Amino acid sequence: MFKPKPCQDCGPHAVLHRAEYVGAVINEMTRVLQTPTQAIWQRLERLIDPATFEGTYLAFLKQLERLGIGTITNEPHPHESSRTRALREEAERRNIDLREFRIGGRDSNHFIATWQEQTTTFEAVPRPQGKMAAVWMDEKDLMRKAFLQTGIPVARGEVCSRWKTAVATFHRLEKPFIIKPHTGSRSRHTTIHIETLEELEQAFTKAKRLSPWVILEEELVGSLYRGTVVGGKALAVVRRDAPQVIGNGRDIIRQLREKENALPIRHAGVFEPIPIDGDTDKELARQQLHWNSIPAAGHVVILNPKFGRGQGSLNEDVTDVTHPDNIILLETAARVINDPLIGFDFILSDISRSWKEQPRAGIIECNSAPFLDIHHYPYKGTPRNIAGPVWELVFPGSEKTLKQPNVQKL
Structure with missing residues (x-):
């Protein structure tokens, strides 16, 4: 099995660049087939019980186990992700038998869940049988176009395959900009705060390593939030904070980072220490700071422009102060996508005010x-049990014996 090389632009979760690039090309080539394919699938759903497909895949996994290729176990993996941990804890409360298929003892993210007489298989997060996600949900440009057509606010921008198009877009829209591959996740090869053509060229080249097409957008203004919609309802919202330290008027930035990284919560399996890389140095320079600067008491110093947990970001639950218009926005967007489980990343200056303002x-x-775990184990604020409603979508009635959500702060 090929292992990706460490990549600063990928962050802590590196991918094989060539494989990502080829995958992007294949996705684009087959996109024209996705609409008729989805229609065919929906017809099959009416003719064939979706459980038939589940049963076939389950039989396949069991055959692999019999051949000694893998194992199916309900023992938690020693390096289990916090998302899987949240799902497993809630499954235990509901008497759901959750097992994982592993090859060579490695965490595969492929699971088998059984409740009473019902069984489902899934990757990463369970979904109701027969509920197909919109084929374009994870494709950033298709999502943006669909939202524009329905009045949902998104950043103005353009998909660019040629440098000439990127330059024209740069001069046409309002700075600063953000550039990212047109598919992908975890902010891989994404660049923000682009103000000059030189920065644009560097970011364009970086994004093109993962895809022939990149998205150049106006950078929205405000904080980054994640809202999770389950069964059409926006159940939780967190603010995601970039890796940062807060000045005390005495310590240099390097010392503040060392103290922050020594906090126990940075080593409890959910939040990670703040690393030092090229992005850190650039971000400090952008703020006209360096590692030996002494920030004033209360002054927030951003150490990385990316918001991944691998970069040391934190979060705070803000569900209770989210303006009703912003809740409606998330639920409206979920109806456009027509999927029962969606996480939305959105940017607002003030979550307590309407996005319309x-x-x-x-x-x-x-x-x-x-x-889901970002809601179960927030750095600050009220923990929210999102795994419960997700399991209820998959196994209706499994919540009948539940009383209190089983979430705790770390």
């Missing part, structure tokens, strides 16, 4: 396999 605000991404 805030310029350069909007949804930037949709996620078909959202990280």
Whole structure:
């Protein structure tokens, strides 16, 4: 099995660049077939019980186990992700038997769940049988176009395959910009705060390593939020904070980072220490700071422009202060996509005010396999049990004995 080389632009979750590039080409070539394929699938759903497909895949996994290729176990993996942990804890409360298929003892993210007489198989996050995600949900440009047609706010931008198109878009729209591959996740090969043609060229080249097509958009203004919609209802919202330290008027930035990284919560399996890389140095320079600067008391210093947990980002639950218009926005977007489980990344200056009052605000991404654990184990704020409603979608009635959500702060 090929292992990706460490890549600063990928962050802690590196991918094989060539494989990503080829995958993007194949996705684009077959996209024209997706609409008729989805129609055929929906016809089959009416003719064939979706459980038949589940049974076939389950039989396949069991055959692999009999051949000694893998194992099926209900033992938690020693390096289990916090998302899987949240799903497993809730499954245990509902008497759902959750097992994982593993090859060579490795965490595969492929699961088998059984409740009473019902069984489902899934990758990463369970979904109701027969509920197909919109084929374009994870494709950023298709999502943006669909939302524009229905009045949902998104960033203005363009898909560019040629440098000439990128330059024309750069001069036509309002700076600063963000560039990212047209598919993908975890902010891989994404560049923000683009103000000059030189920065644009560097970012364009970087994004093109993962896809022939890149998205050049106006950078929205405000904080980054994640809202998770389950069964058409926006159940939780967190603010995602970039890796940062807060000045005390005495310590240099390097010392502040060391103290922050020594906190126990940075080593409890959900949040990670803040690393040092090229992005860190660039971000400090952008703020006219360096590692030996002494920030004033209360001054927030951003150490990385990316918001991944591997970069050391944190979060805070803000569900209770989210303006009703913003809840309606998420639920409306979910209806456009027509999928029962979606994580929305969106940018607003103030979550307690309506998005209608805030310029350069909007949804930037949709996620078909959202990280539910960010709601279960927030750095600050109220934990929210999102795994429960997800399991209820898959196994209706499994919540009948539940009383209190089983989520705890770390």
